[in-house]
Structure formats: structure tokens, C-alpha cells
Amino acid sequence: MSEYDVPPAWRMPEGVNSALWEYTHSTRLADDEPNYFANHPMHVRDARLLDERFVEPGRVVDLGCGIGRHAERFARRGFPTAAIDLSRPMLTALVERTKGLPLMAVEANLCQLTCLPNATFDYGLSMFSTLGMIRGRPFRAKALAEAARILKPGAMLALHAHNFWLEWRDPQGRAWLAGEALKFLRSDPDLGDRRFTYRGVVGMEVHLYRWSELRKELNQAGFRVKERIAVDERTAEPIRWPWLFNSVRAGGWIIFAQR
Numbered sequence: 001m002s003e004y005d006v007p008p009a010w011r012m013p014e015g016v017n018s019a020l021w022e023y024t025h026s027t028r029l030a031d032d033e034p035n036y037f038a039n040h041p042m043h044v045r046d047a048r049l050l051d052e053r054f055v056e057p058g059r060v061v062d063l064g065c066g067i068g069r070h071a072e073r074f075a076r077r078g079f080p081t082a083a084i085d086l087s088r089p090m091l092t093a094l095v096e097r098t099k100g101l102p103l104m105a106v107e108a109n110l111c112q113l114t115c116l117p118n119a120t121f122d123y124g125l126s127m128f129s130t131l132g133m134i135r136g137r138p139f140r141a142k143a144l145a146e147a148a149r150i151l152k153p154g155a156m157l158a159l160h161a162h163n164f165w166l167e168w169r170d171p172q173g174r175a176w177l178a179g180e181a182l183k184f185l186r187s188d189p190d191l192g193d194r195r196f197t198y199r200g201v202v203g204m205e206v207h208l209y210r211w212s213e214l215r216k217e218l219n220q221a222g223f224r225v226k227e228r229i230a231v232d233e234r235t236a237e238p239i240r241w242p243w244l245f246n247s248v249r250a251g252g253w254i255i256f257a258q259r
Contacts, residue, residue, distance in 0.1 A: 013086065014111040015139030019203035023087075029199060030089035033067040036199070041236035042160070043069060046127055049229065049254055050158055054079075058122025063110050063147055064130030068094035068103075071125075075103040079123075082116070084108050110134065110143040116150045124150075124157040129252070132161055132207040137189055140207065144221035151259040157223060162252040164192050164208040166233050211247040214255075223257035 006018045016024075023029060037043055050070065054060070060081045062071040067090050071083035080102045085091055091105040108115055111134065124147050134140045147157055164180075167173030176194065183191040192213070198204040215225060230239045233251025242250075 013109045014142065015109065015134035015136055016086070017135045017203070017205065019198075019201050019205065020133060020135065023198070023201050023204060024085070025087070025089070026201070027089045029201075030067065030087060030093055032199070033090065033093075037067075037069075041234070042128065042231075045231065045236035046070075046158075046160060046254055047073065050125070053158070053256060054123050054156070056122075059120060060123045060125065061116070061121040061147075061150060063124060063126045063143070064133070065094070065125075066090055066128070066130075068098070068105075070127060071103060072098050072101070074123075075101040078102065080104075082106055082121070084110065084113070084116075086110075110146065111139050112142075113146040113150055118149055119152045121151050122155050124155065126157065126159045128160055129162050129206055131159060132209065133205075134207075135193075135205060141217060141220065144217060144223070148222040148259055153259055155259045156226070157255075157257045157259065159218075159255045159257065160252060161209045161214055161255070162206060162233075163247075163250045164210045164213075165248045166251045167194070167208065211253070214253070218255075218257050223259060225255055225257045227256040229254045 006021050060074045060079045062083045065071045065083040065085045068083050071081050075081040083105045095105050192208045193205050195205050230242045230246045230250035
């Protein structure tokens with residue numbers, strides 16, 4: 001199968017659509033990933049936050065690691081690390097860079113982590129809106145439940161999500177929000193799903209969360225939010241006056257939630 005041969009919908013892994021399949025199977029995107037995100041503000045900011053909070057040595061699982069920027073960093077710090085992703089090209093590049101380090105790369109669906117035993121990890125990562133890339137609310141719930149299962153009691157999950165309300169800042173976003181209002185009235189399960197073209201892949205989607213929705217889903221999976229950092233969508237710095245309408249003004253959140 002070539003990288004752009006897409007299976008029929010009934011053969012797709014849970015939480016994956018044709019665009020996400022193309023993204024995860026593209027060697028072009030895997031090769032371009034390090035340069036594309038070089039010095040990205042969010043990558044700089046979330047790495048700093050993780051390093052400040054995940055200090056004591058322990059087992060790390062990077063859920064949706066992509067090219068493995070965090071997995072590699074923690075492995076180089078001596079943390080035994082499992083890097084999980086659906087993208088074989090990205091995992092292959094990660095393995096090539098990390099030979100000799102305490103890192104295990106696993107090609108797996110975040111909704112089905114039966115390859116990993118219960119209560120194994122001290123730290124979990126789900127960064128750069130990885131959770132939002134999973135298609136469908138039931139499958140995002142399954143991914144959070146699987147994360148809770150493989151983390152030890154008391155372990156911490158770091159998670160990044162985009163804010164539903166960030167779209168009001170531009171005319172196209174406001175038009176999208178108007179359409180979402182109709183979905184809200186219909187109780188549409190796709191409320192919050194934003195479609196776009198990403199690096200040549202047409203039809204990519206990301207779920208934009210309302211804060212109440214995200215907190216509820218974390219709680220239902222067995223997590224309790226310990227820290228919520230509201231960040232600006234462009235600079236990735238914490239927003240000014242975070243106590244003022246945080247749930248509307250934030251571009252997104254970096255969350256630390258305890259199992």
C-alpha cells in the first residue's frame with residue numbers, strides 16, 4: 001500500500017478518518033516535521049513547562065508523540081520512555097535519532113493500547129492538541145480512559161487542547177461559530193470539530209474544546225485537573241489577567257491532571 005492509499009471507512013482504526021490516515025502515513029510530512037516546527041512558540045513553551053514539573057525520574061508515555069520531540073528529550077534525561085503514535089514514518093525517524101537511549105517506540109492507536117499493561121507509567125503526555133485530532137467524542141473518551149488505565153494512581157497527565165472560542169477573533173472563525181450554534185441547537189455530536197487543509201492534506205480536523213466539556217471528559221476518565229495554564233494562540237505565553245474570562249479569552253490550555 002502506498003502512503004496515500006486509504007482504506008475504506010469500515011477498515012479505518014478507531015478515531016481516524018481518511019485525512020488523518022494520510023497524515024500519519026506520509027513520509028513527506030515526517031521528513032519535513034522538524035523543520036516545519038523549528039522554534040515554534042508552543043513547542044518552546046510546553047517543553048519548559050514539562051521540564052519544570054516532571055522532575056523526579058519515572059516512566060514516561062508520550063501519547064501521540066509525532067516526530068518525538070518530547071519523548072526524545074525525556075529519554076535523553078534518563079527517563080524510560082514509551083513513544084506511541086500511528087505514524088510509522090515518524091516513529092522510524094525517532095528510533096534512528098535515539099539509538100542507545102531508554103526509549104521504546106510503539107505503533108498503536110491511542111484508543112486501543114492493549115499492548116501496554118495497567119498502571120505502568122508515572123507521567124503521561126498528550127501535547128499539541130493530540131487529543132483533539134482523534135475523530136469522534138466516543139473515541140476521544142476511549143483515548144482518555146486508556147491513558148488513565150496505563151498510568152499509575154497519582155501519576156500526572158500533561159495535555160494541550162485548543163479553545164473553541166478562539167475562532168471569534170477573525171471573520172472566518174466567526175462564520176464557523178455561527179454554524180456551530182446550529183449544531184448546538186441540534187445537539188450535534190460533531191460540535192467543535194474544525195476542518196482545514198494542513199500542509200497539503202485536505203480535510204484534516206481538530207476538535208476545539210469548551211473548558212466545561214474538557215474538564216468533564218477528564219473527570220469521567222478518572223483525572224482531576226491540578227493546574228490549568230491559559231495560553232495565547234500565537235505566542236503560547238500565558239494570557240494576561242488569566243482570572244478574567246479565561247474560558248473565552250484563551251487560545252488553548254496546557255493542563256496537568258492527576259490520575
